[in-house]
Amino acid sequence: MTDTLVRQMVEAAASRCEWVNFPYPKDVLSPLSVLLATLSPKIAAPLDFALVACGFPDFFTLKVGDRFIVAIDVNYLGAVHGMLVAFLSALPIRDRNLRRQARLELCVQLIQNYIPPASFDDPIRPRMNQNLARFSEQTGRVSIVFQSAPMELEMLPYDEFYLALWFFFACHEACHCMRETGDWRQLIPDDLEDLAVFDLPHARQHVDRLRAVIPVDSREALFTLDDPVSLIEEIFCDQGAFLLVLELAQVMREKRFGEFSGVSYLVDSIFNIFAAHQALLELRRLRQRIGLLSERGLAGYRADRLRNAIRFSFLEDFVACLVPGLESVAHFKSTPGFSTFGYGGAFGIREMAWNAQAAKRTALDDTMEEALQIVFAGCL
């Protein structure tokens, strides 16, 4: 399979592809080439990266012949990053209503970008436009820009946040490749096997551990969801990605590639990125159900929230067990490294992640649902 053909396939597989850079050069010293050099020996199949820009932000892996290509969409990373910045920007607003309003505007803007009225025909489209116009009149604000340019992302300092943003998703995808080639067992060291979730029996063991933190209605949901196997696959890859990013932080440190302050900031960053990413995924999935925008569609949306809650709880539990002294993400202290945004990371996590102890949805998810109700009022 020639590079030209693979490149064409990546372009074909990308959602509204704007450009593709394939194959990613291995001989240039950059964080991504370090990532590729670290991941490649772990997979018994050729692994390559493609940098892509998708019109509709996406992040995917393509298997062409025996080659795995992880397509890193700079627009997807830009959306996650921008959304995080926008959401965290609302945190210092003291007035609760104003803070809620700022978040709501962000969510409405996200919906507009991901499920635009133009995707619909009559009678939904005019109704959506009407709802959006009314919302805009009430808030009196211009739209929020929440997508960061690829250039901005590359200019970020090489620190834990950079690793979380650029590496976590790629490592997650690499873990999927390892599952397929059978190389995944070496990913989890023997002494961590009890912590990892790689099949249904392991997941069951962990549900017991998670009873205290998983929302009551989610406790057994793992086993009653439509497709628990794929969910377990995702959970495993989240956990594997975390281990890989930890390893990469060490590699980057050894290569004197950036400034690293410590594992708590890395965890902090990963959880923030993960929360923003999950909110985007929900919109992606809702968009895929665009033809089912009905009570059924929204029910599916809530099921996705449940899947995300479970994934988050499992990752949180894994990290808490793995990193000594961190009993729960909710207990993290504010870390100085979070100065990228100038806000306390722990606050960000508490605001954005699932509030496991209180078994409640996070502000972002609840606001997103409220925003959906506003945008689609009268459409269902």
Next chain:
Amino acid sequence: MDASMILHVTPQAAATLSDELARCTGVTPVCAQRSSLDGTLPEVVIAVFAAKEAIRLARDVILKYVDSKVIRSIKMGDFEAQFATRESAEKLYNLFLQAQSGSADATRSSVDVDPS
């Protein structure tokens, strides 16, 4: 105008569809398995590159698989249906063939019709 056809299809029926396309067009499609970060909708991308005549010959097969909901989205040249239905697939074919013969404006467009 580009004369390639890209199909996003469910993994289960991808091999059968690919074989059938190869039989009826004489062109072997290129297949790639695609999985996305959300992990919910893995799919296979089937591409027939630069083969206008093959695309024309594949019409009945495409419509058959659209009806059986194997094909999720179709892109032909600059036209695409993100949510493939018989109606949008037929519209897509008409636009594509018209554009190829020079009787339609070959600008990029989506032909999605009410997917519900």
